[in-house]
Amino acid sequence: MERGWKEAGLVVLGIVLHALYMLSIFDIYFKTPIVHGMEPVSPRIQPPAKRLVLFIADGLRADKFFEMDASGRYRAPFLRSVIREKGRWGVSHARPPTESRPGHVAIIAGFYEDPSAVTKGWKANPVEFDSIFNRSRQTIAFGSPDIVPMFCAELSNSHWKSYPHEYEDFATDASFLDEWSFEQLRDFLNRSKTDTNLEKIFDGDQLVIFLHLLGCDTNGHAHRPFSSIYLNNIEVVDAGVKATVELVERIFADQRTAYIFTADHGMSDKGSHGDGHPANTETPLVVWGSGVRRPSPASPEDYEDDDTKFVDQHERHPPTPLGWGLRDIERVDVNQGDIAPLMSTLLGLPCPMNSVGSLPVAYLDLNEADVAEAVFANAKQILNQFLQKSRLKQATSLKFKPYMPLADYETIVKEIRKLIDKHQYETAIESAQDFIRLSLAGLHYFQTYDWAFLMSTVTMGYLGWMIYVLLHIIKNYTSILSHPSIPARKSKASPVQKNTVRIVGVSTLGVCSIILMVEHAPVLYQLYLALALLLWTEILSDSDFLYSVWNAVFSASPMSFIRTALASAVFILILEVLVLSFFMREVYTGVFLVGGVVGAVAVSCNIPGLSMIPAFVWASCWFLSVFTLLPVQISDNILFVVGSGFVVLGLAFWSWQLDRSLPADQAMRSIVCGPFYKSRRSNKIFYIQQAVVVAMSTCMVWVSTSIRGQKRGLPLPIQLMNWFLAGISIILPAFSAPEILGRLTSIFLGFAPPFLLLSIGYEAFFYSALALALISWILVEATLIHSPVNVDHDDASFHSVICDSIAPAFKATRPLKLGDMTVALCFIVLINVAFFGTGNVASLASFEISSVYRFITVFSPYTMAALLLWKLLIPFILVTCAFSAVMKLLKLPRLGCYFVVMLFSDIMTIHFFFLVRNTGSWLEIGQSISHFGIMSAQVVFVLLLFSITNVFTRDIVVSPREQVKLT
Missing domain, CATH: 3.40.720.10 (Alkaline Phosphatase, subunit A)
Structure with missing residues (x-):
């Protein structure tokens, strides 16, 4: 219970930290x-x-x-x-x-x-x-x-x-x-x-x-x-x-x-x-x-x-x-x-x-005299803003640094006035315009006056947070420190030493807070600093644990150390590639082209008899790779949307028949179809009902678009039918059969109607492509844990990989290992491609607002924004449901994986933090803010996804190990 409260507090702290540091961008650059x-x-x-x-x-x-x-x-x-x-x-x-x-x-x-x-x-x-x-x-x-x-x-x-x-x-x-x-x-x-x-x-x-x-x-x-x-x-x-x-x-x-x-x-x-x-x-301007x-x-x-x-x-x-x-x-x-x-x-x-x-x-x-007077008045008006900001900052700063180019502004004002009085209007106009540019630069100087303090504080806060989360994962979700080769520390830190560190940290915070209060700094400045000092104080106060981690790293065998270092470098390199993908969507094409080949080879090497699965993994990844080559400008094409509805039904039928295509004595049949595959006939009526809802939604796409094409309002009964189909469809998956493939197929069918009703073109096919890639991911993970190599191991942690019955929401889990980090990394790749697949991340404006017109046509910004966000959320829900299934399959701790995802996301976040800019084109400025904001919000976003998908995945059942028969 105590650990649960601590982890809940850590999650809340992460949310608060990311929210505050996201606001810091406006304090640093855009006051x-x-x-x-x-x-x-x-x-x-x-x-x-x-x-x-x-x-x-x-x-x-x-x-x-x-x-x-x-x-x-x-x-x-x-x-x-x-x-x-x-x-x-x-x-x-x-x-x-x-x-x-x-x-x-x-x-x-x-x-x-x-x-x-x-x-x-x-x-x-x-x-x-x-x-x-x-x-x-x-x-x-x-x-x-x-x-x-x-x-x-x-x-x-x-x-x-x-x-x-x-x-x-x-x-x-x-x-x-x-x-x-x-x-x-x-x-x-x-x-x-x-x-x-x-x-x-x-x-x-x-x-x-x-x-x-x-x-x-x-x-x-x-x-x-x-x-x-x-x-x-x-x-x-x-x-x-x-x-x-x-x-x-x-x-x-x-x-x-x-x-x-x-x-x-x-x-x-x-x-x-x-x-x-x-x-x-770019907008027109005509003046006359x-x-x-x-x-x-x-x-x-x-x-x-x-x-x-x-x-x-x-x-x-x-x-x-x-x-x-x-x-x-x-x-x-x-x-x-x-x-x-x-x-x-x-x-x-x-x-x-x-x-x-x-x-x-x-x-x-x-006339030139009036132009000179008008520009001069404009210059003095901007100068007044500069002077007011300067006075406010000087009145509250213990060590004020003035903007030196305007230190002698009175002389400049007098010189411009003399030029006007001497009728040297052209020179006066040029001088006044230069004075405006100088005053604007001065305003920018005071808007970014606290840049160095804020950048260093926020950077230290992010680094402290990442180290704190990493140590929390090592301490609570791995067995690294219990290894017998790690020597224990001879003399442990006393409570007095720990309290001394905390007292120093609190004292430092108190002194800095007093300084900030004297300078009338915003309350947010206090919070930025408090979070950073709090995290570093907690890290440094636990010297025993830091010593143990140090020993765990450097006491390992050379091969183990090299393997860990190389894996860490590969993880960071992949995360940097994902940072690049925010500027070049085509990166994901390369990722999935390579991923298809690697996945197919992994399946073939582990279970050679599954000749169909490698081809399926390869084909599904390559199919998904096409979408990030397509333009983000999606043209209206009702045939694409209707056609994708039939594709959804076809893929669902194929998924239901997958168990028949696998040999009866293969482990794969048991893992993907569950222990109840022999009695799945009783569930077919339920799946047929879902298929009927998808078919009706496909018809409503055609009807709604046809009516809109006549340039008349969408009748209320049509709108209500669309709302009903979208609402009822997302409830049904929670009542489907609990085996992995059956539940994920039901989820796929359940979220298809709202996605189809919110689609206008080729993005409807993306839904099916993403679902195929997710099934491939699960099949690859299943083959890896059911390979003869793993079966021959009599390791207790491997023996408990598969649940042995209809499991409650929280069964015992095994510790995280270095190889499990690839699961979190795959999740981040897939969650990003769910966003990039049919759009980009400049802003929500990158996505089609016309998508909502089958539900509402009268202007309502909040309802329309909610529908647009819902469309963007659906692919994320599919990815998170698959991620939850993989965690069930591998018996990974759900919250531990969330912290790993958070850690990986923060590595990207701090990179984007340093990429934020307030110079250059406004397209570049806006995108830099959007990129940082999106990654900062991911910690809350993923937590929200975990909460939503837990409704559908908490009772998923994996086959007991005793039922798995290997050839």
Whole structure:
């Protein structure tokens, strides 16, 4: 009982450690830019515009907007005429996470989202911030209920309206959502002619009109950005913008209106977004109206094919594609956060106080004096953030290290002011822009001020955790220390010595905590340090055990030592190959090509009579190896999904007949079919019921897709039937026969219906390929323990490999051996290929959101995310069930194997920890964070899988050894 509580505590400690250290990445690299207590900086200019109309087409890709269609015409003729005749254009580069809320925050407030917003689903403001809307005299907004209330609900100076969530139906053409927004503004403007209250709203300057257009995003998710519905939606948006502009120009004849058209993020070919792929980060930007420069011809270097442009130190983008037909017009790209200072300048407003955007002067049609004043105000606003962060850090640091390049910032400010006063505007603008870059570098300096402390603390914490887990495995799950060749320590450490180590550790923690408290460091800093010191104190306090482990390692025979060292090196090498697989999915193709050959040879060498099994192992591994060569962009193909349903039924039938294909006197028949194979006829009715559910699910895939193809909502009875089939199917395996092959076949059939209903293309075949590989794994392990070599051994640990009856959940287990580490390593390989088989790990955006449309079509982010996660979880459940069966087969301790998996995962985790970066392209930055986060979460994820699969595998029965007859 005491040991059980200790191990439960160790598991909880592992979960807490990984969760905290995953958060440490944001403290090290990506602290929130929000600071308070600053004064706004108003530009000393005459505002060029009295009002600004902001159009944000949610989910609109830049290339689909700018390029011509198959018939040779452009999809947005009005906005294209604006580019050529009235305004400026470019590409706005978003940063991940490319979601709606972070994108709108960047556009409207000028900074890149606080990562803590993800805990609220990007729906609420975790920290209040300044924006264009609350700086304006009046804001009028219409659009989505997920965006408009977020920015306007708490503003007294706003008038807004949004449509109900039920309007967001993915089974229909969502362009009517955009028409709704245009219609609301049109009615509002027309009523202002007769309503004196509304007339007062429009009478005056500093007015912002915001239209959020969700149609492209919804249609992109539902039908993909290559679909006719998505592309036609662009035409709807263009026509709506044209009608709105014409109406505004009629009502306000003063020609003092500025217009900005852009998008919050793009859309991947798979109908998703979220990561840093250019399809998601590149959005269109068109600006025209009062205060905006007219088009200019491009210089030759702007459209040379070998030219590479830089937006800032993070982003690089290629030249304008020929298909856009805009190489002759000057293109001005911006970072998404640069739009906020542009809007502020056009309206004569102060930049939002936490904006990190740099004013794109190439868009402004102002005299040089006003441009210089606007850029100077932008520079002082960013400087104020730097100074506030510097003051806060200096007030709490015992040994403050200032940012030396800005130590004499007052002199720089005075010099820029003198240049403006002397009318040296061009030099002043260049100096102010340099000053902005320097201030942004200073902000980054303070955002990573504690980098060295945090990196060293977290690294020591990870190393301490891995050593602690390794020692726990050696102490509780191996028999290494009981070997008679290991000498005992002559003098053991006294309790006083152990307590001394603990007192030193606690004292060190106390001193460090006091220092951190004096510096007003975040509570998380205290926790990072406390975990690291706690682990190392516990490790060093048990000197007797450390001495025993040292002796066990170095007292072994030379051959044993060399064998252990080589095995450890091979394990680490394989784990490093798995790290590489996060960047190259094709690695798994090589792994399974080699694995198929090794498995087949292992079976042939151990039990030569099983001629069919080696061929099956080889073929199944090679079949699975194909999937990591296929593109992650999965095209809709209903025939693949329906065909895979028949494949599932065929494989299940083959599995039921496997015992007949094996000779009656072979050990393999007993191990894979169980002690009840002679009475399996009574279970056939149960398996037929499962097969009927699979067949019905296959039919529902066809029916649901056909209805969706008619561009109408999915009827409620169809949705309920799909939910019923997916729900009932996953319950049945728990009641199937307990032998290994029968139970795993039942699990395979049970999870097939939800996976088929959530599939859209070739990934449905991956399900069957993975199941075949898992059966191969079990067959290989079975042949290894039933080989004549192992049978001839009269070792008690080998004799107890096979359960001798219908075992309860926790039968006695044997100690772990070095060779058993391969089982945990195989599990990690398979659990990763379950993820990589049909996707990649950039983010959840890499997987098909359209997979959920057979269950729900009306927009519901949490339900859709749950269904998407469930689809991703199903292959993991198959792998974990097979892993549990192998542990039963080999009589391995379940929790001990979990700790081995955790240890192997942490070796990869600490590698990814050092690969996290905050420089380079945003695709690279986003992927580095995702990779680290995925591996950090694996300790919790695998534990969750163990808990789920225990329902299906706890009563699995392996044949008693006495029933095994070898030829």
